[in-house]
Amino acid sequence: MNDKELYRQILGVVQPWQIIKIDLDMSKQEVNIYLEYPLPSEGVCPKCGKICPVYDKREERRWRHLDTCQLKTFIHCKVPRITCPEHKTITMDIPWSSNMSRFTNQFERFAIDFLKATKNRQKAADLLRISWDEIDGIMKRSVKRGMKRRKDDDVPYVGIDEKSFLSGHRYATILTDITGKRVLDIAENRDTQAVDTVWKALSDKQKKGVKAVSMDFWQAFRTGAETHVPNAVIVHDKFHIMKYMNEAVDAVRKQEHKIFMKKKDDCLKGKKYLFLKNRNDVTKEDRSNFRDLNLTQLDVGRAWNRRELLRNLWDYTYEKSARNFFKKWYFSATHSRLSPVIKVAKLLKKHFENIITYLKHRITNAFAEGTNSVIQLIKSSARGFRNFENYRTAILFFCGGLDLYPQESR
Numbered sequence: 001m002n003d004k005e006l007y008r009q010i011l012g013v014v015q016p017w018q019i020i021k022i023d024l025d026m027s028k029q030e031v032n033i034y035l036e037y038p039l040p041s042e043g044v045c046p047k048c049g050k051i052c053p054v055y056d057k058r059e060e061r062r063w064r065h066l067d068t069c070q071l072k073t074f075i076h077c078k079v080p081r082i083t084c085p086e087h088k089t090i091t092m093d094i095p096w097s098s099n100m101s102r103f104t105n106q107f108e109r110f111a112i113d114f115l116k117a118t119k120n121r122q123k124a125a126d127l128l129r130i131s132w133d134e135i136d137g138i139m140k141r142s143v144k145r146g147m148k149r150r151k152d153d154d155v156p157y158v159g160i161d162e163k164s165f166l167s168g169h170r171y172a173t174i175l176t177d178i179t180g181k182r183v184l185d186i187a188e189n190r191d192t193q194a195v196d197t198v199w200k201a202l203s204d205k206q207k208k209g210v211k212a213v214s215m216d217f218w219q220a221f222r223t224g225a226e227t228h229v230p231n232a233v234i235v236h237d238k239f240h241i242m243k244y245m246n247e248a249v250d251a252v253r254k255q256e257h258k259i260f261m262k263k264k265d266d267c268l269k270g271k272k273y274l275f276l277k278n279r280n281d282v283t284k285e286d287r288s289n290f291r292d293l294n295l296t297q298l299d300v301g302r303a304w305n306r307r308e309l310l311r312n313l314w315d316y317t318y319e320k321s322a323r324n325f326f327k328k329w330y331f332s333a334t335h336s337r338l339s340p341v342i343k344v345a346k347l348l349k350k351h352f353e354n355i356i357t358y359l360k361h362r363i364t365n366a367f368a369e370g371t372n373s374v375i376q377l378i379k380s381s382a383r384g385f386r387n388f389e390n391y392r393t394a395i396l397f398f399c400g401g402l403d404l405y406p407q408e409s410r
Helices: 003-011 105-118 121-128 132-149 192-199 204-208 219-228 238-262 272-276 284-293 299-315 319-334 339-350 366-381 388-399
Strands: 018-025 030-036 042-044 051-057 061-068 071-077 080-084 088-091 157-166 170-177 182-188 212-215 233-236
Touching (some): 042 080, 121 132, 132 388, 157 182, 182 192, 192 219, 319 339
Parallel strands (some): 030 071, 157 212, 212 233
Antiparallel strands (some): 018 030, 051 080, 080 088
């Protein structure tokens, strides 16, 4: 088997495409393969699919292919243009790459796998021996491709949340498919415009099928849900609710710590994370610390206890029982004489009708919260996240559940 026949089979070159030359340049550690579409001949219009005569050929282009024995391998070709009665003179599609890429489909598939494995554009670029801009282009093309391929399937449960984009209180709004565990879209800021933008990720048919939306108390999220999915039930996320209670407990601890320090008593020093633990996560050592502190006599102990009592709300099955429980809890919280706890209790009562909906739909923003570790890894290892589009591309690439790969080709 000669070299041309070997590469013809490796590349899957079929008539009328021909390999006309193969050059090995050891000084550059490169293999260069030259392909030709012979004239006169006919080709397929990429717009309408009609068979049309070839008009001419464009200037020679070069595509990076998978390495040959660790040698960089390139395909060279003058791509033909055809004359279509409907679309005039237009460049033909080529079987090994998309018109906008300088890489073969096989190379891009390989690069996508590298990106998934490393979650680091620079590392992937270094291993593939291409530039950061080139690996960034591969990522952007794959996300664009994946977004176009999304199917109009049912999305019954949706979550909307905020993510920190940059320091200085810059946020992004993220829409997730709770059932499918994927990010649907993300938009800069958390205002009404950003909310409207992310809802565009769903078709009208999908919006009609949304049963419930999980969110925190942010008004723009509520307004967006009422506008785009008016028949869906709003479910306030229990993890955000417990976060508010955590903040109340910590606020009480800080207030009490200041009072104790004036008396030269540092018993609460370094105890922040002790009081942020759930009852089920308390260790033997933690229980010993609680006993030493005489927990029931401390304001922070009473705040912690009310937070732990509130957790029982999520275990109820029957709405009537849950309402009775919350009524008792609310009375206890508002009579605690702990202003941070009272403030949260009143907030929960205000929104209670969309808190108790959890009993029927049992949805949370846990998936969106779970993407934080992936997003933080992406942010810490990436360049260019001062540009929001780079940030969006990375999140959709790694968390969007997209079909990222170019069409299989050889």
